[in-house]
Amino acid sequence: MKTLVALILACWLAAPALAGKVPPAGEGGRVYTFGIVPHYEARRLSAIWRPILDALQQETGLRFSARIGNSIATFEQEVIGGQFDFAYMGPYHQVMSEKSAGYLPLVRDIGANIYGVLVVRKDDPIGDVKELAGKVVALPAPNAVAASMMIRADLENKFGIRIVPRYVHTHESVYLNVVLGQAAAGGTQQKTLAEMPPAIREQLRVLYKTAEVTAHPVSAHPRVPPAVRQQVQDAFLRLGETPQGKALLATIPYKQVGVASRADYEPIRRMGLHRFTE
Secondary structure (H helix, E strand, O other), X not given: OHHHHXXXXXXXXXXXXOOOOOOOOOOOOOEEEEEEOOOXXXXXXXXXXXXXXXXXXXXXXXXXXXXXXXXXXXXHHHHHOOOOOEEEOOHHHHHHHHHHHOOEEEEEEOOOOEEEEEEEEOOOOOOOHHHHOOOEEEEOOOOOHHHHHHHHHHHHHOOOOOOEEEEOOOHHHHHHHHHOOOOOEEEXXXXXXXXXXXXXHOOEEEEEEEEEEXXXXXXXXXXXXXXXXXXXXXXXXXXXXXXXXXXXXXXOOOOOEEEOOHHHHHHHHOOOHHHHOO
């Protein structure tokens, strides 16, 4: 089975990305950087986001260059440092980057919140979260709010146990660590589980779910002119009104795109998760 999983994953990751070229900026024009939190490996994210950025370019006449990091931790440092003009980021990244760089949320998925899940192998006899005490649990990154921070907080505060965290950089790697027996369980968020290939997803079961939080925003750095921020926000909203646009946004995945605000992420600020940051 491990050989089958490895073969399927290799074929899946080797699939050609739909990465179009960024059209050259006009005379005196500007290409805006668009950071993307790397839930998946770069080729797959390029296949998801390049068509979306192409659609935004058509809607706005602006130019966007996708910036995809090698790991969530690397992306986190870049977004906290204000290196992107626009960014699709995690909810806690919004909280952190708002404080450090002033990022302003523009749009988010208003059709579905996110929550963390603990997954184990389907054939693993574990039936109680407390059985994970002292065991290795794969997590994508220390500051992934639903996939790591809320799970670690619940394990300690609700179940009174400590685990051995293993940070494996992406959500894909979390699932593979569990399937291949390199971790007793994995922490991730529910939207990514549905996106995994059946050969991997069908070997997993959900042991625990966290509470829900507001989904990932697309945010803008305050250096981006207000008129440009408005153009991008309006373009996302227009995409959400057409079948073709909805299909593109569903790959993020956004179930229903809507306007985002700083107030949407206030509940996360109040969770007191700072003890679980690294």
